[in-house]
Amino acid sequence: MLKWIIAAIIIIPAIEIWGIIRVGHLIGGWLTFLLIIITGFAGAYLSRMEGRKALVDVQRQMQAGQPPGHAMLNGLCILIGGVLLLLPGFLTDIVGITLLLPLTRPFYRMAILRWLERKLRGGALTIHRK
Template sequence: MRILMILFIVVPALEIWALFEVGKLIGGWQTFALLLLSGFAGAYLAKREGLKVWANAQRQLSAGQMPAQSILDGICIFAGGLMMMAPGFLSDVLGLLLVFPLTRPIFRQALNAWLRRKLANGGTFRFYRW
């Protein structure tokens, strides 16, 4: 819980610092335009990749297969799309890596390994209330 609280403080501070640095380099309006462009590009990419994964999952289900990989891809695309639509350049980079088909398998494998470890240890998934 402490790590989550620290992340909620450190990550926005880093995002603000990056925005100021980019603003110093290219100017305020250009930075603002770049933020808007990255948000719209993130929404477009997440939608496009999400539709591909959805179609793949439907094909697997119609063939009688469990679409486990497609589900993990969908989680990565959803998280990446949210990050790309949030203002900030650091979250945009991580979001792009999650959405982009060539780098997504790295995150999918990490998510798969985490889920397997959690289930193998008899762990449960908890959702915290604030």
């Protein structure tokens, strides 16, 4: 796991810098800078709006006595998407937007759910109740 994190810390910023340079050559430096700023603000706004919806869903399910599993995974996707949109770069913006959009979010939600199930079944992750 540590190897993957180190690789991501090195590879993702390199790809982002390369993408920013390429887009800067295509549309100009100031427009590229403006585009990065706009995606940051749009991401903050969109994640705030979607985050409120997810919070209401979690509260509604808990009041109904249901476990809020999918709603909490939606909230996690929204949180990750918002953070990715605040980072400068176009690759993280694309992934962040797809995490925030209700149409594409179920793909990520199911991927996270499968990952959690594998970790729980393999014993790498345990849940303790009080």
